[in-house]
Amino acid sequence: MPQIAYTRLPSPLIHACNPLSRHFSTHPTHYFMNVICSKFHRLFLCTPIPNSRKIVSGSDLSQQMWLFRRNGTSGFSSSSTAEEVTNGIDGSGLTAIVTGASSGIGSETARVLALRGVHVIMGARNVSTGKQVKEAIVNEIPAAKVEALELDLSSMASVIKFASEFTSSGQPLNLLINNAGIMATPYTLSKDNIELQFATNHLGHFLLTNLLLDTMKRTVGETKREGRIVNVSSEAHRFSYREGIRFERLNDQEGYNRWLAYGQSKLANLLHANELARRLKEDGVEISVNSVHPGVVTTNLFRHFGVWGGNLGLFEGFLGTLGKLLFKNVQQGASTTCYLALHPQIKGTTGAYFADNNMAKASGKAGDTDVAKKLWDFSMDLIK
Numbered sequence: 001m002p003q004i005a006y007t008r009l010p011s012p013l014i015h016a017c018n019p020l021s022r023h024f025s026t027h028p029t030h031y032f033m034n035v036i037c038s039k040f041h042r043l044f045l046c047t048p049i050p051n052s053r054k055i056v057s058g059s060d061l062s063q064q065m066w067l068f069r070r071n072g073t074s075g076f077s078s079s080s081t082a083e084e085v086t087n088g089i090d091g092s093g094l095t096a097i098v099t100g101a102s103s104g105i106g107s108e109t110a111r112v113l114a115l116r117g118v119h120v121i122m123g124a125r126n127v128s129t130g131k132q133v134k135e136a137i138v139n140e141i142p143a144a145k146v147e148a149l150e151l152d153l154s155s156m157a158s159v160i161k162f163a164s165e166f167t168s169s170g171q172p173l174n175l176l177i178n179n180a181g182i183m184a185t186p187y188t189l190s191k192d193n194i195e196l197q198f199a200t201n202h203l204g205h206f207l208l209t210n211l212l213l214d215t216m217k218r219t220v221g222e223t224k225r226e227g228r229i230v231n232v233s234s235e236a237h238r239f240s241y242r243e244g245i246r247f248e249r250l251n252d253q254e255g256y257n258r259w260l261a262y263g264q265s266k267l268a269n270l271l272h273a274n275e276l277a278r279r280l281k282e283d284g285v286e287i288s289v290n291s292v293h294p295g296v297v298t299t300n301l302f303r304h305f306g307v308w309g310g311n312l313g314l315f316e317g318f319l320g321t322l323g324k325l326l327f328k329n330v331q332q333g334a335s336t337t338c339y340l341a342l343h344p345q346i347k348g349t350t351g352a353y354f355a356d357n358n359m360a361k362a363s364g365k366a367g368d369t370d371v372a373k374k375l376w377d378f379s380m381d382l383i384k
Contacts, residue, residue, distance in 0.1 A: 100180025
């Protein structure tokens with residue numbers, strides 16, 4: 001057994017890294033700091049740290065991080081990768097659409113689904129980049145069936161064109177992964193004059209899902225296999241505007257906050273999934289609809305620190321290094337999406353919220369059925 005020494009941090013650092021510290025509020029600009037401090041506190045105050053004077057043979061620090069290795073009821077954890085959660089699953093005969101598949105967890109989702117035999121249609125705003133990702137997947141997996149089509153979720157015309165091209169091909173559709181998204185952008189209106197984060201993260205996926213739903217229903221009827229829709233949301237759904245969804249002030253530039261607007265769009269992803277799940281269940285349609293928090297992925301997190309409006313200096317470098325130790329890589333970030341898409345464990349589960357490959361509890365606002373119905377009607381009016 002390697003010898004382990006317990007390290008005690010200086011009391012000021014303990015206080016600063018305590019997740020309950022009064023120094024960090026729940027304001028969305030402090031969201032990632034709260035995540036960092038929570039994980040830092042649990043890791044270094046509650047976990048044995050290798051003594052710097054002793055060699056830990058056959059291991060490294062990441063292997064000591066119990067907080068990434070605690071399996072939930074699914075048998076998987078936050079450290080599980082997309083390949084691990086789909087190991088042994090045969091997805092041949094299934095067809096999936098993955099939005100935002102040209103980078104990050106979207107491209108990893110597409111790769112792993114293709115690895116399991118799924119025919120993957122990649123929706124990519126930059127189609128040339130999408131084709132490069134497709135070529136990389138095929139080079140790695142010669143038998144992979146992958147296509148790349150142009151899809152800009154911020155443009156309803158682009159969504160309609162994408163859906164039309166797909167449906168006219170006559171292909172079935174078993175899986176729809178609504179993954180694409182943007183985060184904390186300056187105030188901008190989409191081509192359809194809708195606040196950009198709401199337009200891209202929610203409305204584009206709402207329209208796409210509606211346009212493809214008949215194809216999914218037909219596929220379920222013909223194949224007798226459950227269809228699955230996955231909305232990639234975020235824990236940031238807890239940090240929306242006070243009223244949740246600003247139905248009356250959606251395009252209000254004066255009251256715009258880039259982080260609250262992002263939280264609003266992620267809350268909308270959850271409300272959309274819950275209402276669609278309710279409607280499909282009521283109609284007896286065997287299509288499950290669930291939401292997922294993929295986790296904080298370092299490549300998506302630390303590039304946004306600059307929008308806090310301050311210069312973090314050396315501390316920013318410290319947080320960047322710490323983030324690589326504490327937070328997820330893309331293989332882990334794509335795992336919960338792939339778990340929901342393919343794993344037989346969750347067959348029949350619908351209208352649920354998942355994180356770290358296990359069912360999780362969403363905010364109270366996300367479970368408000370009246371707001372979900374209002375958002376549905378509001379969104380239908382916008383796409384007409």
